[in-house]
Amino acid sequence: MPDTPASPPTSLPVIPRPARTEPGGQGGLILTAATRVSADAEARGTLTWLQRELGAATGLPLATGDEASAQVRLSVDAQAGLGREGYRLIVDAEGAIVVGNDPAGVFYGAQTLRQLLPPDAYRDAPLGGAVWTLPAVSITDAPRFRWRGAMLDIARHFSPKREILRFIDLLAMHKLNVLHLHLTDDQGWRIEIRRYPRLTEVGSWRTESQVGASKPPVFDGRPHGGFLTQDDIREIVAYADARHVAVVPEIDVPGHSQAAIHAYPELGESGLIPVGTQWGVFDEVLAVTDEVLEFYKNVFDELLELFPSTYIHVGGDECPKTQWRTSASAQKRIKDEGLADEDELQSWFIRQLDEHLTARGRRLLGWDEILEGGLAPGATVMSWRGEEGGIAAARAGHDVVMSPTATSYLDYKQSESDDEPVKVGTLLRVEDVYTAETVPPGLTEEEAGHVLGAQVNVWVEHIDTPRRLDYMVFPRLSAFAEKVWSAGERDYSEFEPRLKRHLERLDAAGVEYRPLDGPRPWHTRPGVGGWGE
Structure with missing residues (x-):
């Protein structure tokens, strides 16, 4: 993005807010x-998308013409000084021009045109x-951060392909560019591996699921x-790529692995165990x-x-050390490798995967627990337990994606009302998401440069239908996108009127978001x- 100050808040109800908006005179293009x-050769993918999406909504043919006769023209110009993923959109009575720094920039310009x-x-x-x-x-316009992501957990409650494709469209609508797919956990393994x-x-299904978080647990049978x-x-990957969304897979190790151990008991420390039916953190x-x-x-390797x-997520979170403390093979590994303790054993395990991925030209990504016992040299840290892990990693020269629970967990409750469905975590309103700063305070300019961006996380223990997913994700995702x-x-007082207009788009797209004034009766549980708390 060129070094130009942001324009004053625009009256255009565009989300996310563009960097610079100038009125173009009277009238417009009908x-x-x-x-x-x-479109030129590099922008043809966006042209196809625009013809399909706007053609369906408007009923207009939007036929392809040559550059001289076309009223809407798309092109890539890397010399335009727009910055990575940047674009310029100019509309007047004669036509509309979208110029992108790269194909992604053209696509984001077309998204703005649609808005x-x-x-x-x-x-x-x-x-x-x-x-x-x-x-x-x-x-x-151009983005502030290069990593603008959302994690979708499909392990706790499975989302079929059609819902994932729809989710990708909604990410792209908001100019988000990373879908982090949480593919495995205690409660299910969700990706085919030919070799295993x-x-x-047997690892992709469980006998029942816990309902809510009551103690003792209640199950649905x-x-x-x-x-x-x-x-x-x-x-999914091809569909996302056409919308400039990178799909980052996560296979969670060495904890959260009950489903894998159920399928292959030799992987674990305790023999055959069932696929998990309860939510939480377990010793296995x-x-x-x-x-x-x-x-x-x-x-x-199959992944x-x-x-x-570029990034492959290995989890690394919430790994109890209880079994390793009494495991002969784990204690032998600690001794043979000269490790200090079980924390360093986990770090050793992650380092083996880091070396494997690095040798294949990829980069390991993990939750901030991978800092414990020493960080693998090429690892990127996803900071979720507050900002501390991200700060420590950035100061050590590692890249960071910020995702602290208090401002990034979209399964967290949206008000204190008893009508909110399955209230978990701390209060996270739309305005809380919107006003939270991505870069932690106290970092030097060089350290802050290691903050690739941020993402929100959608954990689905208590989100078991697409309708409930919509309710928990929107419109908080819209605030995060900006x-x-x-x-x-x-x-937020400037953002909210634009958000209200944006909700009309979500209505038209069939998104069953949470109304700003609270849940409807059918949203409650x-x-x-x-x-x-």
Whole structure:
């Protein structure tokens, strides 16, 4: 992004807020059946997307024309000084031009162009009778951070492919560019691994699920399961790539591995165990033998075939050391490797995977527990237990993605009302997400440069349907998107009117978000208790 100050708050109801907006005079461009669109070679992917999405909503043909005759023109110009993922959008009565620094920039410019139209531009079929007018305007824009992500947990409650594709569309709508897929946990293994078929044959389903967080636990008595085939993954990755969203896979080790141990008991310290049915942190962990490491290296090798992402997430969080303290093989490993204790044993385990991934041109990403016992040289830290892990990693010269629970966990309660469904964690309102600063205070400029960006996390223990997912994610995701895209001061009183207009787009897109004034009666879950303060 060029070094220009952000413009004053715009009256345009665009989210995230563009860096610079200037009025373009009277009138604007009216899209009609005669409107033609064009793109250069690098922008053709966005042209295809725009024709499909706007064509469906407006009923207009938006036929492809040559550059001279087209009213809407898309192009890439790396010499335009727009910065990584930056774009310029100019609309007047004669036409609309989107110029991107790169193909991603063109795509984000087209997303902004769509927001300039009436909210019905987000429907899948035309309602009839609309006049599709783009206001005259000049917008120059680029993101503040390169990592603008959301984690979707599909291990606790499985999301089928169609819902993941829809989620990707909603990320792209908000100019987010990372989908972190949490693929494995105690309660299920959700990705096909050809070499180890039992991971999905028996590890992808459980006999029942805990309902809420009451103690003693209450269960629903209903089997739950599902997994993505490797062809499903290829489709998801290709679909995301066309929308400039990188898909980062997570295989959680060495804790949160009950489903894998159920499928292959030799992986664990306690023999055959069931796939988890209860939420929480449990003592069952992976053994640290050569055979277990070889197993997971093989698993990650299959992942590398499917996911082109530079980053591969290995979890590393919430790994109790109880079993290792009494395990002969774990204690032998500590002695043989000259390790200080079980914390350093976990670090050793992660380092083996780091070396494996680095040798294949990838980078290991893990939750901030991977700092304990010493950080693997090439690792990137995802800071979730507050900001401390991110600060420590950045000061040590490691890249960081900020994701602290208090401002990033979208399963956390949205008000103190008893009507909120399954209230967990601490209060996290839309305005709390919006006003939280991504870069921790106290970092030097060089240290702050290691903050790649941020992401929100959607843990789904208590989110078991797409409707509940919508309720918990939106509109907080919209606030987060502006936080990680837009530079400059953030004033929630300025943001809220734009958000209210944005909710009309979500309505048109069929997103069942939480209303700003609180839940509707059908959003509640009477009698299902949560946890937290």
